[in-house]
Amino acid sequence: MQVFIQDLIKNNGYQATDLLAVLRAVQAQYQHIPKAAIEQIAALLCISRTQVIGVIEFYSFFHLSPRGHYDLLISDSITDHLLGKHQITAYIEQALQVKLGEVRSDGLVSFDNTSCTGLCDQGPAALINGYALPHLTPAKIDQITGLINQQIPVSAWPADLFAVNDNVYQAGLLLSQTIQHGEALHAGLERGFKETLKELDISGLRGRGGAGFKTATKWQYCAEETADARIVVCNADEGEPGTFKDRVLLTTHAHQVFEGMTLCAAIIGAEQGFLYLRGEYLHLYAPLKAVLAERKQAGLLGNNIINAGFNFDIQICLGAGAYICGEESALIESLEGKMGIPRNRPPYPVTHGYLGKPTVVNNVETYMAAAKIALNGGEWFANVGTDKSKGTKILSICGDCAKPGIYEVDFGTSIQTILDDCGAKDVLGIQIGGPSGTFISNTEFARKIAFEDLATGGSFIIFNNSRNILDIVNNFTHFFAHESCGFCTPCRVGTSLLKNQLDKIVNGHGSAGDVVALEELCQLVKTQSHCGLGQTAANPILTTLERYPELYQAQLKKISYEPGFDLDAALETARQMANRNDAAAHLSQLED
Amino acid sequence: MTKTLTIDGVTIPFEDGQTIIQAATAAGIYIPHLCHNPEFTPHGSCKLCTVKVNGRNCSACTFPAMDGQEVINNAKDLNADRQKITQMLFVEGNHFCPSCEKTGNCQLQAVAYHLNMLDDHFPLFYPHRELDASHEEILIDHNRCIFCTLCVRASHEQDGKDVFAISGRGINKHLIVNSETGLLKDTDISASDKAAHICPTGAILIKHTAYQVPIGKRIYDHQQIDQVTLNSESEHDK
Numbered sequence: 001m002q003v004f005i006q007d008l009i010k011n012n013g014y015q016a017t018d019l020l021a022v023l024r025a026v027q028a029q030y031q032h033i034p035k036a037a038i039e040q041i042a043a044l045l046c047i048s049r050t051q052v053i054g055v056i057e058f059y060s061f062f063h064l065s066p067r068g069h070y071d072l073l074i075s076d077s078i079t080d081h082l083l084g085k086h087q088i089t090a091y092i093e094q095a096l097q098v099k100l101g102e103v104r105s106d107g108l109v110s111f112d113n114t115s116c117t118g119l120c121d122q123g124p125a126a127l128i129n130g131y132a133l134p135h136l137t138p139a140k141i142d143q144i145t146g147l148i149n150q151q152i153p154v155s156a157w158p159a160d161l162f163a164v165n166d167n168v169y170q171a172g173l174l175l176s177q178t179i180q181h182g183e184a185l186h187a188g189l190e191r192g193f194k195e196t197l198k199e200l201d202i203s204g205l206r207g208r209g210g211a212g213f214k215t216a217t218k219w220q221y222c223a224e225e226t227a228d229a230r231i232v233v234c235n236a237d238e239g240e241p242g243t244f245k246d247r248v249l250l251t252t253h254a255h256q257v258f259e260g261m262t263l264c265a266a267i268i269g270a271e272q273g274f275l276y277l278r279g280e281y282l283h284l285y286a287p288l289k290a291v292l293a294e295r296k297q298a299g300l301l302g303n304n305i306i307n308a309g310f311n312f313d314i315q316i317c318l319g320a321g322a323y324i325c326g327e328e329s330a331l332i333e334s335l336e337g338k339m340g341i342p343r344n345r346p347p348y349p350v351t352h353g354y355l356g357k358p359t360v361v362n363n364v365e366t367y368m369a370a371a372k373i374a375l376n377g378g379e380w381f382a383n384v385g386t387d388k389s390k391g392t393k394i395l396s397i398c399g400d401c402a403k404p405g406i407y408e409v410d411f412g413t414s415i416q417t418i419l420d421d422c423g424a425k426d427v428l429g430i431q432i433g434g435p436s437g438t439f440i441s442n443t444e445f446a447r448k449i450a451f452e453d454l455a456t457g458g459s460f461i462i463f464n465n466s467r468n469i470l471d472i473v474n475n476f477t478h479f480f481a482h483e484s485c486g487f488c489t490p491c492r493v494g495t496s497l498l499k500n501q502l503d504k505i506v507n508g509h510g511s512a513g514d515v516v517a518l519e520e521l522c523q524l525v526k527t528q529s530h531c532g533l534g535q536t537a538a539n540p541i542l543t544t545l546e547r548y549p550e551l552y553q554a555q556l557k558k559i560s561y562e563p564g565f566d567l568d569a570a571l572e573t574a575r576q577m578a579n580r581n582d583a584a585a586h587l588s589q590l591e592d
Numbered sequence: 593m594t595k596t597l598t599i600d601g602v603t604i605p606f607e608d609g610q611t612i613i614q615a616a617t618a619a620g621i622y623i624p625h626l627c628h629n630p631e632f633t634p635h636g637s638c639k640l641c642t643v644k645v646n647g648r649n650c651s652a653c654t655f656p657a658m659d660g661q662e663v664i665n666n667a668k669d670l671n672a673d674r675q676k677i678t679q680m681l682f683v684e685g686n687h688f689c690p691s692c693e694k695t696g697n698c699q700l701q702a703v704a705y706h707l708n709m710l711d712d713h714f715p716l717f718y719p720h721r722e723l724d725a726s727h728e729e730i731l732i733d734h735n736r737c738i739f740c741t742l743c744v745r746a747s748h749e750q751d752g753k754d755v756f757a758i759s760g761r762g763i764n765k766h767l768i769v770n771s772e773t774g775l776l777k778d779t780d781i782s783a784s785d786k787a788a789h790i791c792p793t794g795a796i797l798i799k800h801t802a803y804q805v806p807i808g809k810r811i812y813d814h815q816q817i818d819q820v821t822l823n824s825e826s827e828h829d830k
C-alpha cells in the first residue's frame with residue numbers, strides 16, 4: 001500500500017488540492033481508507049491528518065472501515081421509489097444475502113442506500129463500485145449475483161449492464177443542432193471576444209443551475225477583477241433529485257460544453273478550468289477525458305488555441321457523494337481538497353474563488369448555451385422565451401409519465417403542454433425544481449416554466465393520483481437531513497428536527513399542536529440557514545402544507561398530548577432483558 | 593468624513609474593513625453571538641448574530657459594515673429566532689447544566705439566560721458522545737461541544753498548532769484531535785495553550801480547577817453576558 005500511495009501522489013504532483021482524487025483511488029483499491037494511509041497521505045501532501053479524516057468523514061463515498069469488494073449502492077431518490085426501489089431492494093437482499101446498510105460477513109459484498117444517482121428516467125438504479133447500473137430488474141440482479149459470486153471484476157462485466165440512455169424526446173434551440181467543434185471560438189475571435197460578451201448580454205442568458213444570475217454580468221465582473229490568474233469552473237455536480245440533463249449533455253454534447261468554457265476563458269482571460277463531475281457520473285470520466293484529449297489535438301485546448309494566442313486547459317475533478325458540493329462555494333472548497341462547506345459571502349467567487357482567484361462558476365447547460373450564442377448571436381436566443389427568461393430550458397422529466405427523458409422547452413411553456421408532450425395522465429401534482437423547488441397541485445397546470453413563475457434547474461417529477469404526498473415529502477426531508485453539511489446550526493440541527501417531527505406526524509404520533517410547530521420550524525430553517533441548502537430544505541413541507549393542510553391534520557391524534565414515539569416499541573429491550581412477552585409486559589398507546 | 597451605519601435607529605461610526613459586529617461592539621452595542629471572538633478569524637456558523645441588514649438576514653460577525661446600512665438587531669422576531677437557535681444547540685448535545693463544571697461561566701448558558709430561554713422547546717436528541725480524559729491536565733467532554741470551532745481557530749491561529757478539527761457531515765459532525773491514536777494526550781497541546789481555554793461551553797476543561805470558584809460566585813451568576821462581553825471585547829478591539 002505504501003508504494004501504491006507514494007506513486008499515486010507522485011503522479012499527482014504532491015498537490016494538496018488533489019486530496020479527493022487520492023482518496024478516491026485508495027478507497028477503490030482497498031475498499032476503505034486505512035489508518036496508515038491517512039498518515040502517509042497527510043505527510044506526503046503536507047496537510048494535517050485531521051484534514052484527511054475530515055474529508056473522509058464528510059463525503060459519502062469514503063469510508064474508514066472496509067466496504068465489500070463489490071459495493072452496491074441503490075438510489076434512494078423518490079423517483080427510484082416510484083419505479084420499484086423497495087421491491088428490488090428486497091430482491092437484492094435475498095439474492096446477495098446482504099441486508100441494506102451492511103457488509104456481508106465474508107467481506108465480498110456491501111449494500112447501502114445512496115442519494116439520487118441521476119438515472120431517474122431509467123430506475124431503479126444503483127452504483128457498483130461507483131459505476132452506474134440503470135434499470136435494475138430481478139433478471140439483472142440474478143446476473144449480477146452470478147458475476148459477484150464468481151468474483152468477476154466489475155471492469156469485465158458485460159457492457160449492456162451499464163448502458164445508460166439519453167432519452168431525448170424534445171429538442172429546441174440547443175439540442176436540435178449542435179455546433180461544429182471550434183465554431184463558436186472562431187466566431188468569437190472574428191467578432192472579437194469583447195463584442196461576444198455583448199452578444200451574451202443581449203441574449204439575456206441566465207444561469208441554468210437554479211439561481212438564474214445573468215451570465216454576461218458574472219463574466220464581466222470576473223474579467224474586471226485585477227488578478228494575475230482567473231479560473232473557469234463548470235458545475236456538473238447535478239445532485240438535485242430528479243435532475244439528469246447535465247448527464248445527457250456531457251454524454252452527447254461534451255464538445256459544446258467545453259467550447260463554452262473555453263469561450264468564457266477567452267473572454268475573461270483564464271488559463272485554468274475545471275469540470276467538477278459528481279462521483280455518481282464516474283462512467284462519464286473516461287469518455288470526457290477522451291474528448292478533452294481530442295480537443296487538445298485539434299488545437300481547441302492547450303497552448304495558442306485556434307492560433308489566437310490564448311492558452312487554456314481543463315481538468316476533470318470527481319466528487320465523492322455530497323449534494324452540498326453543487327453549491328458554488330462548497331464546490332470550490334471541494335476542488336481545493338477540502339470538506340464541501342459553503343463559504344461566507346462576501347467575498348463572492350467572481351472575486352475570490354478557487355485558491356482565492358477570481359472564478360466563474362456556471363452550470364453545464366449555461367456553457368452549452370453560451371457557445372451557441374457566440375455562434376448565432378444574442379438576438380437569436382433572446383427571440384425565444386419570455387421577457388425575464390430568455391431562450392429555452394432543458395428539463396429532466398421523470399416519474400409517472402409515458403416517456404420520461406429530456407425535453408427542451410421554450411421558457412414560458414405551460415405545465416399542461418409539457419404534461420401532454422410526455423404523456424402524463426391522472427396527475428396528482430408535480431415537484432418542480434427538485435426537493436428544493438416547489439410542489440404544485442393539479443389545479444396549477446396553467447402555470448409556466450420561467451424564472452418569474454416556476455423556476456427549475458431541470459428537475460420535473462410527476463406524481464399520479466396513486467401516490468401519497470406525505471411519503472414524497474418524507475423522502476425529500478430525509479434527503480436534506482442526510483445532505484446538510486452541518487456548518488450552521490439552523491440547518492444542521494433544523495433539518496434533523498424537521499425529519500424527526502415529520503416522521504412523528506407521518507407515523508401517527510402527532511398531536512394537536514404539532515403541525516403548527518412543524519411550520520414554525522420550517523420558517524426558522526428557511527430564514528436563518530447559511531446557504532441555499534438550508535434555505536430550501538423546508539420547501540417540500542411548506543409547499544405541500546400550503547396546498548394540502550388537511551392531509552397533515554388528518555394524521556394528528558385528537559388528544560392534546562401524544563407521546564412522540566411508540567410506547568410499546570420502546571419497551572422491547574426491557575422485555576427482552578426480563579425475558580417476558582405476556583400481555584402485562586405490553587403498553588397500549590394513550591387512547592384517543 | 594467618517595462613515596456611519598445605523599443599528600436599531602442609532603447612528604454609529606465604523607472603519608473600513610470592520611464587520612457589523614466589530615462596529616457594534618466598538619459603539620457599545622451587544623449583538624448576541626457564540627462562535628465569534630474578536631481575536632480570531634470569523635466563522636459565521638452558529639447564526640446567533642443574525643441581524644437584518646437593509647431587510648436581509650446577514651451574519652453580523654462576517655458581514656462587512658458599509659456606509660448607510662440600516663441594521664436591525666434587538667428586535668422581537670430576531671430574538672425569538674436566536675432563542676430557538678440556542679435551544680437547537682442545547683437539544684443537539686447533552687447539556688446538564690446543574691452537574692456541569694462550567695455552569696455560571698458558560699457562554700451558551702449565559703446567552704440562554706440573556707434570551708430568556710426557559711425550556712428546550714425541541715425534543716432532545718440524547719446523542720451518544722464520549723469523554724476524552726486521556727490528557728493529564730485537559731478534559732474533553734464531547735457532550736457539550738457546539739462546533740463553534742473556537743478551539744480549532746485558537747490552536748491554529750494563536751498557538752501555531754492544529755490540535756483540533758471538526759470532522760463529519762451534518763448532524764454527525766464531531767470534534768476530532770490531531771494524533772495518531774485520536775486521543776488528546778498524544779497531541780502537542782499544552783494546558784497553557786489558548787485553545788485549552790477558549791471553549792465557550794464546558795466541552796474543553798482544565799482539570800483540577802473545577803470548583804475553585806464556587807457556584808454562585810461565577811461570571812454570569814452576577815452579570816449579564818451583554819455587559820461582560822462588551823467589556824472584554826471592546827477592550828480587545830482597542
Ligand SMILES: Cc1cc2nc3c(=O)[nH]c(=O)nc-3n(C[C@H](O)[C@H](O)[C@H](O)COP(=O)(O)O)c2cc1C
Pocket residue numbers: 206207208209210211212213235236237238239240323324325326327328329361362363364366531532533
Ligand atoms: C445545495 C445547492 C446545490 C446546488 N447544486 C447545483 C448543481 O448541481 N449544479 C449547478 O449548476 N448549480 C447548483 N447549485 C447552484 C450553484 O450554487 C450556482 O448558483 C450555479 O452553479 C451557478 O451557475 P449558473 O449561473 O450557470 O446557474 C446549487 C446550489 C445549492 C445551494
Ligand code: SF4
Pocket residue numbers: 686687688689690692693694695696698699700701736793794795
Ligand atoms: S456546557 Fe454550559 S450549557 Fe452545557 S451543560 Fe455545561 S453549563 Fe450547561
Ligand code: SF4
Pocket residue numbers: 736737738739740741742743744756767790791792793795796
Ligand atoms: S470544543 Fe468548545 S471551542 Fe471547540 S468547537 Fe466544541 S464548543 Fe467550540
Ligand code: FES
Pocket residue numbers: 324342483484485486487488491529530531532533534535
Ligand atoms: S450551511 Fe451547511 S447546509 Fe447550509
Ligand code: FES
Pocket residue numbers: 624625626627628635636637638639640641642651652653654
Ligand atoms: S457569531 Fe456570527 S454566526 Fe456565530
